[in-house]
Amino acid sequence: MHNAHHRLAVVRYTHTSKNWSTDVSVWSDRFAAAPTQAQMRSVFGNSTEMAAISGAVSNGSPLHAVCPDGTRLQLFLGQKATSYRSQINIDGRARPIQHMLFFSQEIMQNGMNGTVYVLHDNTDLIWATVVSFLGLPACPEWAFAGVRMLRAGGKIKSIAGFGCTPVAVTVDRQTLLAWMGEQVRYSNLHFPEKNGPIGFQAYGISDILAGPPPSLADELAQAFR
Numbered sequence: 001m002h003n004a005h006h007r008l009a010v011v012r013y014t015h016t017s018k019n020w021s022t023d024v025s026v027w028s029d030r031f032a033a034a035p036t037q038a039q040m041r042s043v044f045g046n047s048t049e050m051a052a053i054s055g056a057v058s059n060g061s062p063l064h065a066v067c068p069d070g071t072r073l074q075l076f077l078g079q080k081a082t083s084y085r086s087q088i089n090i091d092g093r094a095r096p097i098q099h100m101l102f103f104s105q106e107i108m109q110n111g112m113n114g115t116v117y118v119l120h121d122n123t124d125l126i127w128a129t130v131v132s133f134l135g136l137p138a139c140p141e142w143a144f145a146g147v148r149m150l151r152a153g154g155k156i157k158s159i160a161g162f163g164c165t166p167v168a169v170t171v172d173r174q175t176l177l178a179w180m181g182e183q184v185r186y187s188n189l190h191f192p193e194k195n196g197p198i199g200f201q202a203y204g205i206s207d208i209l210a211g212p213p214p215s216l217a218d219e220l221a222q223a224f225r
Contacts (some may be wrong), residue, residue: 002219009162010066013056024052028162030074031065038075039107039159039166043100044088050098057081057102068164080105093117104161112207114172121158121165123147128200134173138180140200142189149179 008026026045031038033138039065042175043053062076082103083172107117111133118129127143130136132152138146150156155171183189192198 015212
């Protein structure tokens with residue numbers, strides 16, 4: 001609960017015009033940023049600060065992040081970013097902290113351009129996300145072999161992230177379907193013994209964004225005091 005600033009990044013928006021200037025900073029517990037564009041960002045702040053950040057994202061303005069280790073990154077979400085807003089109530093504070101999630105248009109259309117973004121470098125999650133967004137018939141038990149093939153082929157690339165381990169998986173439906181057909185043909189992959197629906201583990205937003213410690217609200221309280 002102490003030294004929360006060592007576990008949270010700072011996201012900053014600055015703008016100077018002829019008549020006025022803006023310099024706003026908020027806290028971030030996680031973000032994912034590909035080389036040319038950020039894919040998601042989770043930020044916390046007071047109402048005024050978050051209004052400025054939201055307006056900057058809506059206008060397509062870039063923000064800058066400073067990680068606890070001093071690493072600096074530009075977070076440009078591009079046009080038509082999607083946002084979600086919530087509040088965190090903390091004992092002792094008269095007003096709640098505003099929490100916003102921002103997602104790029106590219107990640108909201110995950111897989112449509114041939115690249116699937118996954119926020120955690122986890123074999124089961126990568127496999128479930130890729131086959132789901134590409135609309136492929138597959139089994140959860142194929143995850144190890146499938147992801148191993150993708151890694152060996154250089155189709156999984158790590159991208160910059162804070163509070164998560166994001167990857168970009170570049171593969172098309174035909175390539176992966178052809179690989180699965182070949183592996184089934186040579187008995188390297190096996191279909192279920194019984195007919196019926198195949199169940200994958202359900203991943204909700206709480207799982208996708210897993211990572212904040214249970215004491216995050218306490219850390220935020222410390223950071224905002």
